[in-house]
Amino acid sequence: MADYPKTASNPWRNIRLTLAYDGTDFYGWQRQPNVPTVQGLLEERLGRILGETVSINGSGRTDAGVHAVGQVANFKTTCPIPCPNLVVALNHSLPPAIRIHQASDVPPDFHARHDARSKTYRYRILRAHVCSPFLWRFVWHCPHPLLDHERMAEAAKLFEGEYDFRSFAAGDGQAREDLAGSSSPEHDRGVHGRGGTTVRIIFRSRLFWHTRTRMLVYEVTGSGFLHRMVRNMVGTMIEVGRQKLAPADIPRLLAARERRLAGPTAPPQGLCLMKVEYGGIVPGSDMSG
Numbered sequence: 001m002a003d004y005p006k007t008a009s010n011p012w013r014n015i016r017l018t019l020a021y022d023g024t025d026f027y028g029w030q031r032q033p034n035v036p037t038v039q040g041l042l043e044e045r046l047g048r049i050l051g052e053t054v055s056i057n058g059s060g061r062t063d064a065g066v067h068a069v070g071q072v073a074n075f076k077t078t079c080p081i082p083c084p085n086l087v088v089a090l091n092h093s094l095p096p097a098i099r100i101h102q103a104s105d106v107p108p109d110f111h112a113r114h115d116a117r118s119k120t121y122r123y124r125i126l127r128a129h130v131c132s133p134f135l136w137r138f139v140w141h142c143p144h145p146l147l148d149h150e151r152m153a154e155a156a157k158l159f160e161g162e163y164d165f166r167s168f169a170a171g172d173g174q175a176r177e178d179l180a181g182s183s184s185p186e187h188d189r190g191v192h193g194r195g196g197t198t199v200r201i202i203f204r205s206r207l208f209w210h211t212r213t214r215m216l217v218y219e220v221t222g223s224g225f226l227h228r229m230v231r232n233m234v235g236t237m238i239e240v241g242r243q244k245l246a247p248a249d250i251p252r253l254l255a256a257r258e259r260r261l262a263g264p265t266a267p268p269q270g271l272c273l274m275k276v277e278y279g280g281i282v283p284g285s286d287m288s289g
Helices: 038-050 083-093 149-155 184-192 227-241 249-256
Strands: 013-021 069-076 098-104 117-127 162-165 199-210 215-222 269-279
Touching: 013 038, 013 215, 038 069, 038 083, 038 098, 083 098, 117 227, 149 199, 149 215, 149 227, 215 227, 227 249, 227 269
Parallel strands: 069 269
Antiparallel strands: 013 069, 013 098, 117 215, 117 269, 162 199, 199 215
């Protein structure tokens, strides 16, 4: 990463962080008063290290209990600490549930949320009869005996495309971003009109069954995601697997734009933010893992 030196007219550095966290014990990414959040803890520890007040922009706001392996954030500082030293200092200061993978100087106008072009999430559903104590924090244990994986996989593909996802947003009636922040500014505020639109583009939506681990893995890449959108999509696919809905109902639910018609909200612990893309998007890339 190139250096972006401070000048007399602009004494600020813009630093990009890539981090991972176990969200179990946090009330989500976004800072809130009197409860532990990832953003709040990062800002507090950075303030100690840098000796100045810090405000961090995250690529998106993961909900309480949701995890990340590829969250991206940025902040501005006048402190000259080299980025490799900052990574060491932060990881020494933070609890083991949060790890900084990388820090780098970036151009002054880089913004972790506004500049994101796509985000990929993974949701894991454990189908085994017994959930290991080493997995329970990171999967939805769902041993329902009558769950048709092939129907669920068929339904997953039908989310691909550009649609109004109001039926899969949180029931609060708001179009605010939570799980994946804003996509590109022109998508959220220009192409589809004023801010607050519930239209999103899903580039890839696939569900895989892993026989050996007894795990259903859902992976979705999109331009942005509404509050609880992925979890509501997963809950709806479970209803398809239980034959309470059909795969062909997905287009109908999208067109209806009624949250009450879609399935329940899946629990947070199975969801993880995998990566955020800032360059070109490759919708057809293989993510089967």
